[in-house]
Amino acid sequence: MFINERTKPHELLFYEALAVRTSLTKKEERDLSNIRKGFAGEKLYDEIFDETGHGNIIIYRDVFLNIDNSITQFDSLIVSDKGIIANEIKNFTGNCTVRSGNWMLNNFPITKDAFSQLNRSVGKLMDMRNLAQSDFNVSGKIIFPSDTFTFNTDDQTNWNKIILRSGLRDYFYQFNQAGISSGNKAQFISRIISSCIVDNPYFNLEADKIRLKFGLYCGQCGSFNLNRKRFHLSCNKCGCTECNETHLLRAMSDYKFLFYNQPMSRNSLLEFIDNEIPVHTVSRFLNKHCYQHKKGNISHYTYKYFDFDDAVKKSDVYLRYKDKILVLG
Ligand SMILES: [Zn+2]
Incomplete structure (x- = not known):
């Protein structure tokens, strides 16, 4: 086994x-x-x-x-x-x-x-x-x-x-x-x-922020051209629709591996997603999917899962169901 x-x-x-x-x-x-x-x-x-x-x-x-x-x-x-x-x-x-x-x-x-x-x-x-x-x-x-x-x-x-x-x-x-x-x-x-x-002690890659395009992208085709609705974003290129939570789980996973040894704060995540999801929604999902570490007035967050695939597997089963319904709708 x-x-x-x-x-x-x-x-x-x-x-x-x-x-x-x-x-x-x-x-x-x-x-x-x-x-x-x-x-x-x-x-x-x-x-x-x-x-x-x-x-x-x-x-x-x-x-x-x-x-x-x-x-x-x-x-x-x-x-x-x-x-x-x-x-x-x-x-x-x-x-x-x-x-x-x-x-x-x-x-x-x-x-x-x-x-x-x-x-x-x-x-x-x-x-x-x-x-x-x-x-x-x-x-x-x-x-x-x-x-x-x-x-x-x-x-x-x-x-x-x-x-x-x-x-x-x-x-x-x-x-x-x-x-x-x-x-x-x-x-x-x-x-x-x-x-x-x-843990893998040899991983030392780190992304240079200046090179990166910030924002959210379609999980299906990778396009950043998304149409924002209240609870979800739909792709203007391929029509795929994913809810805010799915997008944030993917962004947090990307953040984890692009800046492996750097702490993630609410503001750094908001910057990373180019503020495409409102701050109160980001806060809610940070608290749900990350461990919070408080230091004075500053909070840092670490992802509860290994990566996005792991998050989708482990977080509530309702999540993918919601995406599917939206795609059908
Ligand atoms: Zn797409």
């Missing part, structure tokens, strides 16, 4: 929020495209795992673990009574060749050696095990989930370290076999992993 949601990476949420409000530089476009591709690979991995079933095991997705004061990110950790298997997911497409330890992807050299990365990750998990004075197995595989990826190597031992798309179902099916279970030992390992989980 999946123990946690796989949420979009912080960097992806940052670039998506940025792309709506400014033109990205070539480098930003490249970064966004790479992160998007990586995330799509992870979602594909999850989908195939869902299809083959994972009831006998515990799976952690996209976690940062603080082990012996150094923090490592793991795409997927598979826990059973036998131990931990780390899966590094690489959504590469095209032809990959590894000769004498050098990686070439579509005839371009890759500087980040995936095997070294995997070794480091597995080594960290061994450190974690040793610090807990336990004795479970730790191993790892690199997973290439794309069906348009081919792999060639002059070192036959490399094949033991990777799983291609053609072998992915069989690889997952082994976790369904008799003898694989998540009993006391797996629970014990799971508690060790959970105790090491920390």
Whole structure:
């Protein structure tokens, strides 16, 4: 079973929020495209795992673990009574060749050696095990989930370290076999992993306000050309209608990732949405969807949810219903 949601990476949420409000530089476009591709690979991995079933095991997705004061990110950790298997997911497409330890992807050299990365990750998990004075197995595989990826190597031992798309179902099916279970030992390992989980400490992107277009935009087509009504805004371009609350939840989420380490105040949010929703409505929804921190006369707010998708899932079910009705109306 999946123990946690796989949420979009912080960097992806940052670039998506940025792309709506400014033109990205070539480098930003490249970064966004790479992160998007990586995330799509992870979602594909999850989908195939869902299809083959994972009831006998515990799976952690996209976690940062603080082990012996150094923090490592793991795409997927598979826990059973036998131990931990780390899966590094690489959504590469095209032809990959590894000769004498050098990686070439579509005839371009890759500087980040995936095997070294995997070794480091597995080594960290061994450190974690040793610090807990336990004795479970730790191993790892690199997973290439794309069906348009081919792999060639002059070192036959490399094949033991990777799983291609053609072998992915069989690889997952082994976790369904008799003898694989998540009993006391797996629970014990799971508690060790959970105790090491920390927030992503490496995210340090921040938007330059001068570049940004302020205001609200259509959730369907991204247009800022909206027609304001009392309780909702409708898009003059595509006709989509969303209520004030939906717009504010999206704006707060964008704000969170564009200015990750900066406090959000009512005034800074009003500036961000170009005062398109009246101040009393903004106040009401800030109180409903954020935690308030008071310092003297100034209040700061932190979003209660991870991102907009999470907010829509968790906040009252009435919310999307209202949007739908408005679209139909
Ligand atoms: Zn629209």
